[in-house]
Amino acid sequence: MTELSIGQEVELEYGGKATVAGVIGSGGQGTVYLVDYNGMKWALKWYDISKMKDPAAFKNNIKKNISDGAPSNKFLWPRYLTKDMPDGTFGYLMELKPESFDSFVDILNTYRLRVDPLTGRAVKEPVRFTDLKAMVTAVINIANAFRQLHRAGKSYQDLNDGGFFINVDTGAVLVCDCDNIAPDGANFGIGGKPGYMAPEIVRGLAKPDVQTDKYSLAVVLFKLLFRGDPMEGEKVIKDVCLTEAAELKHYGAEAVFVYDPDNTTNRPVRGIHDNVIKFWRMYPDYIKDAFIQSFTAGLTDPNKRIIENEWQKLFVRLRTEIISCTCGRTNFTSMFEKQDSTTYRCPKCGMTFATLEFSNRDYRMPLYIGSKFYECEIDDNSDDFISVAGELVENKLKPGVLGIRNCSERSWNVKMPDGKYYDVLPGKGCPIWQGLEIDFGGVTAKI
Amino acid sequence: MSKKKKDSSPEQAANTQETAQAAADTKPADDFDDMFDFDDDPLGATGVSRKSLVIFFLIDTSGSMKGTKMGELNTVMEELIPEIRKVGEADTEVKIAVLTFSTDVKWMYSEPIAIEEFEWARLSASGVTSMGAAFKELSARMSRNSFLNSPSLSFAPVIFLMTDGYPSDDYKEGLKELSSNSWYKFGLKAALGIGNEANDDMLAEFTGNKDTVVHAYSGNQLAQMIKIVAVTASQIGSKSMTLSDQNDAELSDEDVYAAKQKMLGQQIQELVNQNDSDDVSFDTGW
Numbered sequence: 008m009t010e011l012s013i014g015q016e017v018e019l020e021y022g023g024k025a026t027v028a029g030v031i032g033s034g035g036q037g038t039v040y041l042v043d044y045n046g047m048k049w050a051l052k053w054y055d056i057s058k059m060k061d062p063a064a065f066k067n068n069i070k071k072n073i074s075d076g077a078p079s080n081k082f083l084w085p086r087y088l089t090k091d092m093p094d095g096t097f098g099y100l101m102e103l104k105p106e107s108f109d110s111f112v113d114i115l116n117t118y119r120l121r122v123d124p125l126t127g128r129a130v131k132e133p134v135r136f137t138d139l140k141a142m143v144t145a146v147i148n149i150a151n152a153f154r155q156l157h158r159a160g161k162s163y164q165d166l167n168d169g170g171f172f173i174n175v176d177t178g179a180v181l182v183c184d185c186d187n188i189a190p191d192g193a194n195f196g197i198g199g200k201p202g203y204m205a206p207e208i209v210r211g212l213a214k215p216d217v218q219t220d221k222y223s224l225a226v227v228l229f230k231l232l233f234r235g236d237p238m239e240g241e242k243v244i245k246d247v248c249l250t251e252a253a254e255l256k257h258y259g260a261e262a263v264f265v266y267d268p269d270n271t272t273n274r275p276v277r278g279i280h281d282n283v284i285k286f287w288r289m290y291p292d293y294i295k296d297a298f299i300q301s302f303t304a305g306l307t308d309p310n311k312r313i314i315e316n317e318w319q320k321l322f323v324r325l326r327t328e329i330i331s332c333t334c335g336r337t338n339f340t341s342m343f344e345k346q347d348s349t350t351y352r353c354p355k356c357g358m359t360f361a362t363l364e365f366s367n368r369d370y371r372m373p374l375y376i377g378s379k380f381y382e383c384e385i386d387d388n389s390d391d392f393i394s395v396a397g398e399l400v401e402n403k404l405k406p407g408v409l410g411i412r413n414c415s416e417r418s419w420n421v422k423m424p425d426g427k428y429y430d431v432l433p434g435k436g437c438p439i440w441q442g443l444e445i446d447f448g449g450v451t452a453k454i
Numbered sequence: 455m456s457k458k459k460k461d462s463s464p465e466q467a468a469n470t471q472e473t474a475q476a477a478a479d480t481k482p483a484d485d486f487d488d489m490f491d492f493d494d495d496p497l498g499a500t501g502v503s504r505k506s507l508v509i510f511f512l513i514d515t516s517g518s519m520k521g522t523k524m525g526e527l528n529t530v531m532e533e534l535i536p537e538i539r540k541v542g543e544a545d546t547e548v549k550i551a552v553l554t555f556s557t558d559v560k561w562m563y564s565e566p567i568a569i570e571e572f573e574w575a576r577l578s579a580s581g582v583t584s585m586g587a588a589f590k591e592l593s594a595r596m597s598r599n600s601f602l603n604s605p606s607l608s609f610a611p612v613i614f615l616m617t618d619g620y621p622s623d624d625y626k627e628g629l630k631e632l633s634s635n636s637w638y639k640f641g642l643k644a645a646l647g648i649g650n651e652a653n654d655d656m657l658a659e660f661t662g663n664k665d666t667v668v669h670a671y672s673g674n675q676l677a678q679m680i681k682i683v684a685v686t687a688s689q690i691g692s693k694s695m696t697l698s699d700q701n702d703a704e705l706s707d708e709d710v711y712a713a714k715q716k717m718l719g720q721q722i723q724e725l726v727n728q729n730d731s732d733d734v735s736f737d738t739g740w
Contacts, residue, residue: 032540033540057724115501115502116501116502117499117500117501118501120539120570122536122539129539129570131570135497135499136497138497139496139497142496142497168545202545209705210704210705211703211704211705211709212704230502234499234500234501234502235502235503236502236503239503239607243607244606244607246607247598247607247608248607248608248609248610248636248637248640249505249607249608249609249610250610250640251710251711251712251713251714252707252710252711254710255705255707255710259705260704278605279503279605279606280503281500282499282500282502282503286496286499289494289496337496338494338496339496342494342496
């Protein structure tokens, strides 16, 4: 492969030159350089074409992706192709990852390595989500990004822990390595990363497509929430050495989910898989059931895999079911006691939480200062899980009185404590009381 | 493997009965009251369990390595460590073990050291070439009870042999012993012959094939070859194999057997052919 040196200029297909300023990293397909182009810093992915089956087809696919544009702003999409070098080597420019994002790999490791350029010594800096809501928002964002991609008729093909950057404060997600994305059904040589590949790819029976993406997506989501490998348990550990044959077995024909209810041979091992053991006890059943479905029935039958929209709905629910207690305890409702059918109780401090019932779902939303619901929760036609529609706040003029502020852009019809109905305009609010009813304009809610 | 994964040290093993009794006394894990007893911070995760990879360097420190060869080797090994650090990432914890052999066989450190903490201790050369003894020592240490004692999964080790001459002891006997070690059998093996005296056929006996044997005749080449082999081997060794290769039939164990070793051979050959350098040979110009 042609390596680039610092200061070297690379011509772009539609004019202009990018100047190499440094190396960002290298991977299986080539190297990523830091470059200057038009007064801005960019990332240049530069290919080792000797490792490609058909560089021309690969390049054409990138060209097509560039002209189609990104499915949403969650993708660090290819922007400009370079001209070919005399030996045929080429690359493309993409935007740089913003500083505020950490790699998925560092999040899984719980630290990032900061290397001193002079001594070469490496220092570990902790990486972790600021709060639970940010982590759940991240999994919603990941599911949503792949939903958008698949709706554009494309598959990612190489879904793995190297493909994401996440803002640990907000849960914002950027999908990178978008160069293997291809129309569903097409494949330009990538197989995927072991551990993330669907079993039928590992076994050599299929090529990556939208259905295998769904399997990889389930692995990524599992890893982020449960911090372990869904297929690595006692059965795999017994082999001690992960030889090629062992991988073929444990990730292919004989893959067994660590919490397969009908097959207990591959349970997580204490001392090695402590994260999975701990978190599996904490998550609510509807989340666990979705993973069980993905990694049991969905293991062999791609049509049984959970679709992105379903994941998105499950995680929106999970986000709604977070309680932040004033005592500092933040957890899912599954980890709070139920005082009665509509009230949760903190097992640590005894604080109780009333809940709001929505007409469009069969679970209740716990109410605590700062709890929020989003556009997609009050409008069945909305996919907007980012814009806050309502928030539980304390009345600024009447301390101690709690209410729901209308953060949406439409007026609500609300039953007030005097028994009469009032319009609550955007920016206004209503007190919470036993008997509260809110009509959002279709969807309704009551205490 | 042992059932009590965490408690593998002898003194803890002695307490097993007591521990089992204590465990029987505690309430079942699913008991609701028990739910709030354990650490239940949903963000309180430790790093995901990583697979471990030990890279073994077997280095000839006999008298003939004195001078430029040892100087180059020390320098390039120091430079190599930061490069290997990048290869493991989230999936793999990479450790380094260095075994030197001259008249005596000696480990640089008493156990494999994590790549983040590894510091190269400069080597010096003297004595004869006890390669057979080195093979025996390696075989003894490549065991679940010794250097390869990670409780989690391991990749097969990378074993990189560097020598500039012919063994002065019975290397065949040592190699025979090593060959019966499963870690060696599944390991990624590569060898570097330095100068004209090194015998590539003998090195191929060690690696199992000629593709993973390279030769350096000059200082520049030595540095290049060490980097090519060590980086490529640790890259391949620290990652799972991409098994699928556009097959239409289901892969079998035979299809994937030694797939990494074959891949290493191919990549080393490709890289070596791109790096033909024409500077002065080690054995001329004295």
